[in-house]
Amino acid sequence: MKENQLISNLFRNEFSKIVSVLVKHFGFRHMENAEDIVSETFLSAAQQWGVHGIPDNPTGWLYTVAKNKSKDFFKRDHLFQEKISKEIQRTSDHQYELEIDLSEKNITDSQLQMMFAICHPSLAPEAQVGLALRILCGFGIEEIANAFLSNKETINKRLLRAKNKLRDNNIQMEFPPEDEIKSRLKSVLSTIYLLFNEGYHSSTQKTAIRKELCAEAMRLNLLLLEVELTNQPMCNGLMSLMCFHASRFDARQNADGEIILYEDQDRSLWNSDLIKRGEFYLQNAAKGSHLSKYHLEAAIAYWHCQKEVGEEKWEHILQNYNLLLQLEYSPIAALNRTYALSKSGHSKKAIEEAEKLKLNNNHFYFSLLGELYLKVSKKKAKENFEKALLLVKTEQDRKVIEEKIRVLN
Amino acid sequence: MKEFMLIFRHIPNPAYQPSPEEMQEGLKHWQTWIGNIAGQGKFIGTNELSEEGKTFNKQGVISDGPYAEVKEIVGGYFLLKAESLDEAIELSQGCPILEYGGSVEVRTIVQRDYE
Incomplete structure (x- = not known):
């Protein structure tokens, strides 16, 4: 044993x-x-x-x-x-x-070079994540299939195609040249973040698998921080971000796997060690002048980990979302930004801005509107939650929204 | 989607010396207005222009600042996406420059297909 x-x-x-x-x-x-x-x-x-x-x-x-x-x-x-x-x-x-x-040096170099190879931009993101799990994390085919809610055959095919591509595109086990490091690192970081999110946001899998995916993503990021060439501010930013997110892992789901909304979380369940580590990496990320999306997302996560409530905290979050959206638009960031706008003392303006987003196929959009209308019009709030209910995809999300409607009735 | 440029003009006021807090507030105000547009996925880019600059023509430099003859100067520009000029104007509402007594000129960018 x-x-x-x-x-x-x-x-x-x-x-x-x-x-x-x-x-x-x-x-x-x-x-x-x-x-x-x-x-x-x-x-x-x-x-x-x-x-x-x-x-x-x-x-x-x-x-x-x-x-x-x-x-x-x-x-x-x-x-x-x-x-x-x-x-x-x-x-x-x-x-x-x-x-x-x-030797230790050749092992470290080879692992990092393998990361760069696997995260080569010529491979599709899901192929990169699959290969990373297999080669860099030593997952078996069945474990990968479980993580992706897929079957062994599909995963095998996907990995085989990816490996053929590595071979056919003549991708080398080497560090990218100086002038490409930043862009290639971006590709590595986005694969690591994808892996982390696979664990963090998927609500349909067993907690143990999900935690392991998050832990593996963090382990890979740590490898990057051990070597000077790759110990760059944006890599520290992503590490910080993942520490902050992971600190709330246990607080955001109950024993039945149902999602607990941020406002309702038991703050004593937030992991203070991980929050401290997040702060450490965030400080390391602050070197240099380059501001990456990971810096901004880490700053947003940092403020979420602060137990204080109040408009000032949300003003910080709002300002970081303002910058994040200028770097890269995403509907989720746009929705979260509007929530921060509301919490920072602009609740009417936030409704006005939220309604301009017109993300009519997104249940988060209507949930957000429902949330924003709570203080203004219970009728409107309910209407929006009902629209959200028509669009939900997971049982967990359905339960959260049904509870919101039940409280309103 | 078409692309538009907003050109911000204002009359410089050397007597106005904002405190760091006021500058911070002003910056937040701008950023939140930009965030409103970026949140709709319509942001392309923006830059503030410093007051330092020169204007010249074929005969040489004709002014040291960009504002020797006109009182107003261009303080910055903003590129955005919108369906129409009307929508671009709509998006420009609430621009902080208006509160500082400035103006916004909205111009359609001529699209050329170079392929």
């Missing part, structure tokens, strides 16, 4: 490291072989450790076995044989040795 727990912890940490190093060594052409080699390594660990006990240095054991399995595999591999024989012909050194570099 002890071995199993250790192996599954090691798997989460070491799978992506070894696969990344192997792919860096052998190329994307051998990505699936690399996955197989690492899976077999863990299988051996499970068999041998169960019989002989856990070795003194479990990670070292894994690296040695993975190296040996790689050598065995590639010796058998026909294409590789051909490559080697050419290599031998070309180089005067006949002592060609297959040396796989599992």
